[in-house]
Amino acid sequence: MPTRRRQEDEPIAFERYMSSGTYTERRPIPFNVVAEKAAGYSSPADRRLLFWLQAMSMRPGGLFEFAGKLLAAFPSSGQFASNILPDTVMLEESFSAYLAGSDVCSADFDFVGLVQKSLIRLCINPAVDLDSLRGIPRAGILEVLETYRLAQVTDLRANRVITSLGKVVHGCLDKGLATRRMVVIEGESGSGKTFEARAWCEEHLGEARFIDLTGITNRTGFFQKIGAALGIGICQQASSKLQAKIEGVLASTKLMLVIDEAHFLWPQHRRNHSSPELVDWVDTALVNSGVPVALIATDQFATLKARVEKQTGWTSAQFMHRTFRYTKLQERPSRTDLEAVTTHLLSMRWSEDARSWINSARSAPVSTAAVKAIVGYAGSSFLPLPSVRSIVEEARFLAQNGNGRDIVGLRDVAEALTAQTESDIAMRKAFSPLPKKHHHSAKLPHIAKEHAPDPAVDPSIDQPGTRNFAPSGNQQMSRNSSVVSTNPALRRARASELTGA
Secondary structure (H helix, E strand, O other): OOOOOOHHHHHHHHHHHHOOHHHHHOOOOOHHHHHHHHOOOOOHHHHHHHHHHHHHHOOOOHHHHHHHHHHHHOHHHHHHHHHHOOOOOOHHHHHHHHHOOOOOOOOOOOHHHHHHHHHHHHHHOOOOOHHHHHOOOOOOHHHHHHHHHHHHHHHHHHOOOOOHHHHHHHHHHHHHHHHOOEEEEEOOOOOOHHHHHHHHHHHOOOOEEEEEOOOOOOHHHHHHHHHHHHOOOOOOOOHHHHHHHHHHHHHHHOOEEEEEOHHHHOOOOOOOOOOOHHHHHHHHHHHHHOOOEEEEEOOHHHHHHHHHHHHHOOOOHHHHHHEEEEEEOOOOOOHHHHHHHHHHHHOOEEEOOOOEEEOOOOOOOOOHHHHHHHHHHHHOOOOHHHHHHHHHHHHHHHHHHHHOOOOOOHHHHHHHHHHHHHHHHHHHHHOOOOOHHHHHHOOOOOOOHHHOOOOOOOOOOOOOOOOOOOOOHHHOOOOOOOOOOOOHHHHHHHHHHHHHO
16 A cells, blocks of 8 residues: 655655746746846836836746747747857757758757747846847847737737727826826726726736735735735735835836725724825835826725825825826716627637637627617616626626537527526625615616617517516616526526527
8 A cells, every 4th residue: 555755755845846947937037136137228118128028927837938929929039049048059050940840959959948048038137238139130039029019919909899988097097107197097896997907007018017905904915915916026025125125126117006996005994093104105105206106996095085084184185296197987888888898799709729708800790689688788787897798708608618609699698688687686685675875876787678679579578478688667676576587498498589589
């Protein structure tokens, strides 16, 4: 009978793995090390390139996986490794054979690993001068990387729709980055501000980082969130040491921080006796040092500010003085925005290779009736955009997991709308009755009559013994509303009735 390895041997095995090449090649590049090299360059483009590569090293697979994608997209990019890694024997000859399609020497070199090592050296080694690389016409490393970065941004934009609210968010963040000032963006929960801010940061990885403050309860958690977003080691570091390190790298790099759920910067307990230290730190350590900051929050931000002022005597004059723009977003997305988002999501296809829904050259056919039904329901719900997302995700699940199809059909949308209606009614019952003063903010979703399916087109609508997949204007849900049957067979039969015509 085999015996279990002794427990005291396990730490040794773990240490061997931590020092192995497999672990090392996928380990992110420390932000503070890249910041030291970036400090030697005044060109915004050079600095952006270094921080973008450092951000790529933090993705799953690290720079090793990134190097593989880079080599696949630009096979000739492997030639620049001979300029960054001059000590590699016969490297240039091997890459030449590789590009020519020859298998000679292919077994002697790990091309992806060599490209990865060259990128790491490019980021952290002071001896690798970006200006000297730019002076070698045949290398083209900087040009290749910039072309790849721009292609990445193009792909990101192609896979999303920028709503009217998104344009406002992007405009505010652009101004904050350009002026190196602080901007505050306030909007309701579910309005899409977080999604837009995160998307903007993805397009500006070499200039900004997104930080989500959800769940922090103290200053240690706050600095750990920032350290994790930047790529600074945060394990077993005292709060004061981590704070000092973060202050130092941000002051030198001027990388923009986009802080979501910014109301967590204020003390969360009801009785406050001291000034808000995290807000003061943002004011003094960041804004005063020329570090651009964006605070994304709901109206809780202003409410908590007022409570702190009342209880502590702290004044917001200095905070207001440092705020370049305070933008309050419109309360709800327009119908045009909802239609654009819904159409975009329904046009995506399932990709087995990517294991996700993506935009492809063959966009899926989009049913006008499906768009109208989803927009009609979501447009009158409490959270329009999350409602659209939930309905489409349910329809995708039914199409791909239930039927193995790579596109969403009208039947899937009909079933998804039924499920969403059931969920909304159940949620209303679970959270009711509400205090009278909150009734106005707890409206349930409904579909206006003009958005409901046309009885002339679908004879099952408004016929005895049938149920609409979303309530009409005079059927607005209440806590006494009857719940649509959760029996899957009945739901499929109902969906069949809705789409049969």
